[in-house]
Amino acid sequence: MKKALAIVLSLLLVFGMVACGGGAEVEEGPLVVLITDTGGLGDESFNDSAWAGFQRAETELGVQIQVIESATSDDYLPNISAAVEAGAALIICNGFLMAEATQQGAEQYPDQAFALVDSADAQAPNILNLTFNEQEGSFLVGVAAAAMTESNVIGFVGGIQLPLIEKFQFGFQAGVKAANPDAQVLINYTQSFSDSALGKENALAQNKLGADVIYHASGGCGIGVIQAAGEQDFWAIGVDQDQSALDPDHVLCSMIKRVDVATFNAIKMVVDGEFEGGGYVFSLADEGIGAGDEAGNLPADVLASIEVWKEKIVNGEFEVPYDANTFANFSL
Amino acid sequence: MSGVTVIAVIASAIRLATPLLLSALGGVFSERSGVVNIGLEGIMIFGAFFSVLFTHITGNAWIGVVAAIIFGIVMAALLAVVSINLKGNQIIAGTAVNLLAAALTAFFLELIWHRSGSTPICPDMLTSNPIRVLEKLPVIGDLFKQFTPFIYIAIVLTFVTYYILWKTPWGLHVRAVGEHPKAADTVGIGVYKTRWICVLLSGVLAGLSGACLSIGTVGLFREGMVAGKGFIALAAMVFGKWHPIGAMGASFFFGICLAIQIQAQSFGLDVPGEFLAMVPYVATIIVLIGVVGKAVAPKADGQPYEKDEA
Numbered sequence A: 001m002k003k004a005l006a007i008v009l010s011l012l013l014v015f016g017m018v019a020c021g022g023g024a025e026v027e028e029g030p031l032v033v034l035i036t037d038t039g040g041l042g043d044e045s046f047n048d049s050a051w052a053g054f055q056r057a058e059t060e061l062g063v064q065i066q067v068i069e070s071a072t073s074d075d076y077l078p079n080i081s082a083a084v085e086a087g088a089a090l091i092i093c094n095g096f097l098m099a100e101a102t103q104q105g106a107e108q109y110p111d112q113a114f115a116l117v118d119s120a121d122a123q124a125p126n127i128l129n130l131t132f133n134e135q136e137g138s139f140l141v142g143v144a145a146a147a148m149t150e151s152n153v154i155g156f157v158g159g160i161q162l163p164l165i166e167k168f169q170f171g172f173q174a175g176v177k178a179a180n181p182d183a184q185v186l187i188n189y190t191q192s193f194s195d196s197a198l199g200k201e202n203a204l205a206q207n208k209l210g211a212d213v214i215y216h217a218s219g220g221c222g223i224g225v226i227q228a229a230g231e232q233d234f235w236a237i238g239v240d241q242d243q244s245a246l247d248p249d250h251v252l253c254s255m256i257k258r259v260d261v262a263t264f265n266a267i268k269m270v271v272d273g274e275f276e277g278g279g280y281v282f283s284l285a286d287e288g289i290g291a292g293d294e295a296g297n298l299p300a301d302v303l304a305s306i307e308v309w310k311e312k313i314v315n316g317e318f319e320v321p322y323d324a325n326t327f328a329n330f331s332l
Numbered sequence B: 001m002s003g004v005t006v007i008a009v010i011a012s013a014i015r016l017a018t019p020l021l022l023s024a025l026g027g028v029f030s031e032r033s034g035v036v037n038i039g040l041e042g043i044m045i046f047g048a049f050f051s052v053l054f055t056h057i058t059g060n061a062w063i064g065v066v067a068a069i070i071f072g073i074v075m076a077a078l079l080a081v082v083s084i085n086l087k088g089n090q091i092i093a094g095t096a097v098n099l100l101a102a103a104l105t106a107f108f109l110e111l112i113w114h115r116s117g118s119t120p121i122c123p124d125m126l127t128s129n130p131i132r133v134l135e136k137l138p139v140i141g142d143l144f145k146q147f148t149p150f151i152y153i154a155i156v157l158t159f160v161t162y163y164i165l166w167k168t169p170w171g172l173h174v175r176a177v178g179e180h181p182k183a184a185d186t187v188g189i190g191v192y193k194t195r196w197i198c199v200l201l202s203g204v205l206a207g208l209s210g211a212c213l214s215i216g217t218v219g220l221f222r223e224g225m226v227a228g229k230g231f232i233a234l235a236a237m238v239f240g241k242w243h244p245i246g247a248m249g250a251s252f253f254f255g256i257c258l259a260i261q262i263q264a265q266s267f268g269l270d271v272p273g274e275f276l277a278m279v280p281y282v283a284t285i286i287v288l289i290g291v292v293g294k295a296v297a298p299k300a301d302g303q304p305y306e307k308d309e310a
Helices: A002-024 A046-061 A073-085 A096-108 A134-148 A163-179 A196-208 A219-232 A259-271 A300-314 A324-328 B003-032 B040-058 B061-085 B090-113 B132-136 B140-144 B149-167 B169-179 B181-186 B191-218 B229-239 B244-266 B273-288
Strands: A031-035 A064-068 A090-094 A113-117 A127-132 A153-158 A184-189 A213-217 A235-240 A251-257 A278-282 A289-292
Touching (some): A031 A073, A046 A064, A064 A073, A073 A096, A090 A096, A096 A127, A127 A259, A134 A163, A134 A235, A134 A289, A134 A300, A153 A219, A163 A184, A163 A213, A163 A300, A184 A196, A196 A219, A196 B191, A196 B244, A213 A251, A219 A235, A219 B191, B003 B040, B003 B149, B003 B169, B040 B061, B040 B229, B132 B140, B149 B169, B169 B181, B169 B191, B181 B191, B191 B229, B229 B244, B244 B273
Parallel strands (some): A031 A090, A090 A113, A127 A278, A213 A235
């Protein structure tokens, strides 16, 4: 009796799922799927920004959008398979953490269009690599930090120490050095993109050593950095999106990385039938990278000097360092 | 290193150790009664989420703390039913709690705030020192500047736990149940009842620990914010030899390892972060293989108790 009941119930469940699945298939534009890295949506940063591009594409291009959040790195490949099975016209894998899975996925499904944000490590004819010159935007907020510090001690809190995050670090250090050679930059890495408590402790430690402006490139740890700034009354600099809404009185400005522009453009390519593999680098020149100050905390003279530096970078007067080597050789 | 820096490192270590300690105490209660509680992580996630939810609803973080405790108990009750009454595998039950808590909170987040990933910032938090007088102390006054209420609560609860488990008749019952439930049953100690109470107490403590991470640290809930601390708390419990004072020492040790690493980085010293991140696990393994004294789990830890019907 119990067994029969169990069978009936599971059948009901299966039919229920099929029914739901059927209901979702409204005849509309192509389906595009975003797969987030373990940071997930709600980071008020990288993944949210990518999703914003999807939402814009939904209204402007009439595509169907879907997001799959990865709980662990073991989920990347299964999530890619799920997206392929759902019939996605384009799968956007968000983040360098997904490079390996994207490579495998692209080989397994050679006819499927993929876009990989933030990494050029996965290469295949059906992968479009969307990368950014984060060092350029970081340079600009470095200029802002150098102008606003009173102690001449500035902090940088990174997530996991990877070449990508080092682009933020060295670009930032170069900006500080260019605008205020006397200022010292403290460097910390939390080795996590989700442990907010660790972000806070790292920022508090830097503040204790005198840092009064702290730039973070640490995903979900960043909320801890901003919280510390509020408690100890110093400046935090946000990353990826304008993070001033989290604490308008303590977020000085943010390094903006228009992941939304990147995802939107990739979707547009598919809609226009122009998708092809390869690489695209967003930079200051095409507004894919920038510095933003929605809360209006930057004085006019600092804004002006940021503009001057931006001009120089866009005109190619010098190359912004992005790793230890280029930074060591950096001089103006 | 100057004195100020030493104080800053110690303060940082204590802040990092507090959520570990609260959860580890929960583990001590549960495992001393013979129930392995691998679900601490999940209970912490629940505590972290519901403290934020109720702080948002009521505007009072203390009500959030009460909510964290209540929902910690709810999660622990699930573990208790499965592992005590239904005599299920405790490890699997605990793992289920972890998975369920992570998934449910993500679902509620979507349901309540229509966003995924993180909640808005709470209108009220418990991130400042409630006992201002201590900051006026000479030399160590600085230490207390960022002591949250949770730090005081954790320290008090450590000694309360010790007192209950080692100085009261009921504590003796708990330990008897964890060592030899049959013998305890024979002399009229209710094995199921004792285990139930202990597992629920672990829910109270791990729930508090979750609240400490959310409203006591950053003032919001973020998916993944517990970041494996429930498991490090378990390691602290083992490293502390299933003893509350030991768990306190172990939590502080893990905290200070992290704090030193953070400080060393700020100073520009190159200490590989991965190496120090391993310390809790390496320390636990060393204790388990008996290099630093011997850590013996309660004898009946992990075994469901089958009452003889005869």
